[in-house]
Amino acid sequence: MSTSAASHLSPSYPDRAAWGTAPKLRAWQQEAYDLYFAAERRDFLTVATPGAGKTTYALRIASELLSRGIVRTITIVTPTEHLKRQWADAASRVGIAIDPEFKNSQGTTSSDYMGVAVTYAQVAMHPALHRARTEGRRTLVIFDEIHHAGDAKSWGEAVREAFEPAARRLGLTGTPFRSDDNPIPFVGYVEDGDGALRSVSDYSYGYGPALADNVVRPVIFLAYAGEMKWRTRAGDEITATLGTPLTKDQLSQAWRAALDPKGDWISQVLRAADRRLTEVRRGVPDAGGLVIATDHETARAYARHIRTITGQGATVVLSDDPDASKKIKSFAASEERWLVAVRMVSEGVDIPRLCVGVYATSVSTPLFFAQAVGRFVRARKRGEMASVFLPSVPTLMGLAGEMEAERDHILGRRQQEDGLDDDLLKEAREKKDNPDVLGDELPFETVEASATFDRVLFDGGEFGTGADVGSPEEEDFIGLPGLLEPDQVATLLRKRQSDQQAAKRKAAGTEPPPAVSPHEELAGLRKELNGLVGAWNHRTGQPHGVIHAELRRLCGGPPIAQATSEQVRERIAQIRKWATQRSR
Numbered sequence: 001m002s003t004s005a006a007s008h009l010s011p012s013y014p015d016r017a018a019w020g021t022a023p024k025l026r027a028w029q030q031e032a033y034d035l036y037f038a039a040e041r042r043d044f045l046t047v048a049t050p051g052a053g054k055t056t057y058a059l060r061i062a063s064e065l066l067s068r069g070i071v072r073t074i075t076i077v078t079p080t081e082h083l084k085r086q087w088a089d090a091a092s093r094v095g096i097a098i099d100p101e102f103k104n105s106q107g108t109t110s111s112d113y114m115g116v117a118v119t120y121a122q123v124a125m126h127p128a129l130h131r132a133r134t135e136g137r138r139t140l141v142i143f144d145e146i147h148h149a150g151d152a153k154s155w156g157e158a159v160r161e162a163f164e165p166a167a168r169r170l171g172l173t174g175t176p177f178r179s180d181d182n183p184i185p186f187v188g189y190v191e192d193g194d195g196a197l198r199s200v201s202d203y204s205y206g207y208g209p210a211l212a213d214n215v216v217r218p219v220i221f222l223a224y225a226g227e228m229k230w231r232t233r234a235g236d237e238i239t240a241t242l243g244t245p246l247t248k249d250q251l252s253q254a255w256r257a258a259l260d261p262k263g264d265w266i267s268q269v270l271r272a273a274d275r276r277l278t279e280v281r282r283g284v285p286d287a288g289g290l291v292i293a294t295d296h297e298t299a300r301a302y303a304r305h306i307r308t309i310t311g312q313g314a315t316v317v318l319s320d321d322p323d324a325s326k327k328i329k330s331f332a333a334s335e336e337r338w339l340v341a342v343r344m345v346s347e348g349v350d351i352p353r354l355c356v357g358v359y360a361t362s363v364s365t366p367l368f369f370a371q372a373v374g375r376f377v378r379a380r381k382r383g384e385m386a387s388v389f390l391p392s393v394p395t396l397m398g399l400a401g402e403m404e405a406e407r408d409h410i411l412g413r414r415q416q417e418d419g420l421d422d423d424l425l426k427e428a429r430e431k432k433d434n435p436d437v438l439g440d441e442l443p444f445e446t447v448e449a450s451a452t453f454d455r456v457l458f459d460g461g462e463f464g465t466g467a468d469v470g471s472p473e474e475e476d477f478i479g480l481p482g483l484l485e486p487d488q489v490a491t492l493l494r495k496r497q498s499d500q501q502a503a504k505r506k507a508a509g510t511e512p513p514p515a516v517s518p519h520e521e522l523a524g525l526r527k528e529l530n531g532l533v534g535a536w537n538h539r540t541g542q543p544h545g546v547i548h549a550e551l552r553r554l555c556g557g558p559p560i561a562q563a564t565s566e567q568v569r570e571r572i573a574q575i576r577k578w579a580t581q582r583s584r
Contacts, residue, residue: 026215029057032203036061036170039202043169043186045146049207050174050374051216055090055350058142058170063094066114071140071167074098074115075133077123077159078144082325084117086350087144104129115140120148123162124155130162138167143186146171147367150182160185174374207377208543211486216377217355217386218486220458220493221400222272222477225392225466226265226451228257237447243392243454244519251393252362256446258391259294259360261301263449266360268469270302271309272453272478273389277337277356280482284384287355287482288331291340292372294361302360303340314338352378355482359390369399383483392454398559400457402545453477456493459486459537460544461530463493465500466523473500494534518565525568526560532575539579551575 025033028048036044048054065071076087076098088100099109102116104126109116123130134141141163143149149159163169169186183189188200210216225243230253232238240246240254242265258265273289280287291306293299296318303314315331317324319342331339332351339351357376359369376386390396453474455464467473476496484492533547548560555574557567 025057025060026053027213028205028210028215029053029060032057032205033060035203037064041202042167043171043188044203045171045173045187045199045201046203046205047173047201048203048205049210049216049377050371051378052174052205052210053215054144054172054174055087058172059091059094059096061170062091062096062140062142065140065168066096070138072137074140074142075130075163075166076115076117076142076144077149077163078117078119079148081119082328083144084119085325085329087117108133120155120159124158127158127162131165134163135165139163139165140168140170141166143169143171146173146184146187150184156182156185174370208545214382214485215379217379217384218458218484218489219373219377219386219388220456220477220480220489222276222387222389222456223392223397223400223454224258224265224269224272224389224451224469225454226258226268226449228254228263228265228446229448230254230257231445231447243452245522255362255391255393257449258451259298259362260446260449261298261305263446265449265451266302267305267309268451269360269389270305270358272451272469272474273356273358273387274306274309274337276387276389276478279479280355280385280387283481283483284353284355286335286353288336288351288353289338289356289358290351290354290375291338291358292361293340293342294363296342298360299340299342303338306338306340310337312337314340317341350378351375352380354378355384355386357386357388359388359396364393364395364399366399369396373400383485385480385482385484385489387480394559394562397457397561401460401462401560402548458489458493460548461490461493461534462526463497465497465504476500490534522565522568525565525572529560529568529572529575532572532579536575536578547575 032046032048036046046054046057048057062071062074066074074091074096076084076091078084078087084100088098091098096115097113098115098117099113100117102109102118104122107129118130133139143159148155150156163186171184171186184199190200207216211218223243225241227239227241229237229239238250238253240250242251242254242258246254257263260266270291273291277287277289291299291302291314293302299316299318303316306312306314315327315336315338317327317331317339321327328339328351332353339354354376357372359372361368361372363369373388376388388400390400451469453464453467453469453471455462455466456477457463464477465473476499477493480489480492480496530544533544533551536542536547537544551571551574552559555567555570557563557570560568560571563571
């Protein structure tokens with residue numbers, strides 16, 4: 001979402017440290033807090049990257065509104081049952097008693113409480129009740145991840161009906177973008193010049209500024225390719241290599257084969273991720289890992305792999321588990337190594353010690369990806385770094401390479417951005433979050449699935465030259481220290497890649513260079529472009545993701561991971577043109 005009234009403000013005050021002792025607010029929180037009370041608006045929308053501290057900021061505003069008598073009660077609306085309890089726990093620490101167990105059937109809550117926490121679904125079931133409660137006393141409504149209010153037209157209408165009478169409404173989101181045309185209640189939209197309406201925020205604090213302020217962790221993405229072989233229903237065996245150009249059907253099936261618990265790909269990646277977790281624990285002793293699975297059956301199978309690898313059991317959290325909230329809370333407070341979940345921890349759940357992730361799901365919407373990665377970026381102290389392992393799939397590579405890109409909610413767009421649709425997430429949940437759907441319904445049977453290390457992505461750049469699993473080249477990146485500042489991460493990645501390239505040249509000796517295959521040529525062009533982007537970043541200070549986005553805008557085409565050789569060459573020519581013009 002775009003920043004409107006806050007656009008003239010810097011991401012953080014230069015004289016205020018991004019890290020401070022509680023209850024001192026972080027720089028962005030104080031800035032947004034001051035702007036909120038300067039604006040004195042009934043509706044205020046704050047967009048802040050996952051892990052930045054939206055809960056603390058919102059509760060500080062709530063405390064002030066209560067103390068000034070502007071509101072008398074609070075309603076917090078969340079996407080999940082677990083988050084109701086999480087908000088109530090956080091509110092209790094600042095002296096605000098919130099009832100997370102409020103049911104529609106109660107009608108009212110105990111006078112011991114200053115407000116309630118409810119879910120969007122709960123509001124949709126009885127909007128008239130919540131409207132009556134809102135009309136009864138001057139109410140502040142806090143919408144946690146307000147984009148959920150547009151999940152379905154009925155939800156949006158219910159939220160509007162229930163909370164239209166509120167004295168104040170504070171919208172919060174870390175992932176505001178959607179790909180449907182359902183407007184989000186109490187969010188403003190403006191024309192963007194292309195016949196569409198673009199959402200507008202009152203304050204925005206993206207991942208890039210948060211990383212610069214050391215509010216969130218830097219994230220490195222470790223991508224794994226590999227050879228997949230599967231058998232179709234007709235009995236034909238098909239082989240494809242993940243990480244090379246594939247048709248849409250080939251990619252879909254190769255991706256599914258990689259995630260199949262019966263194949264070696266996922267066990268090899270889990271083993272690599274556990275090695276990474278061990279390394280991270282040298283500097284962050286309680287660091288934990290999270291595997292995000294597509295469905296119940298594979299989640300349980302991945303947990304069995306983890307027991308084989310580590311000799312320890314993993315905590316498994318399933319969406320229909322009545323004890324899910326207790327398990328998440330217990331894991332967050334423990335020093336256990338691994339948590340495996342389907343979707344309970346994809347958004348909002350606060351487990352700050354999560355440092356290593358495995359993206360073992362076929363859901364690839366920008367919304368879900370951002371929510372998933374958001375589980376690993378919450379920093380507790382300077383230098384902590386997050387590592388996310390994922391399949392070498394163009395869609396995921398594009399999303400990982402554009403971590404800093406800010407997206408808005410657009411109504412009336414002419415086509416889906418990047419060909420992705422958040423409806424796919426809903427469909428995936430309905431079809432794949434059910435252990436009875438798999439098995440005989442699969443259109444193919446995995447025969448073999450092996451992994452190879454592909455590359456590392458960080459800050460819009462790509463590093464690594466490809467290597468076997470367990471090789472010294474892979475270990476160069478698996479073994480990165482777990483405590484590094486963002487600039488140290490980039491410097492060390494460049495050095496590791498340079499050393500590997502030098503070693504390969506030395507090993508090649510005087511032998512003539514082999515013929516370059518199309519995928520090798522494309523990989524070389526990508527690395528050349530990323531090197532130029534890195535140089536431009538040092539000259540201008542612009543984030544890598546912003547530079548890549550501007551090159552895409554000028555030259556056209558998809559993200560770098562999906563671009564053709566010719567499209568990458570055009571971007572190389574464009575950035576060289578910038579360099580020439582700047583040097584004049």
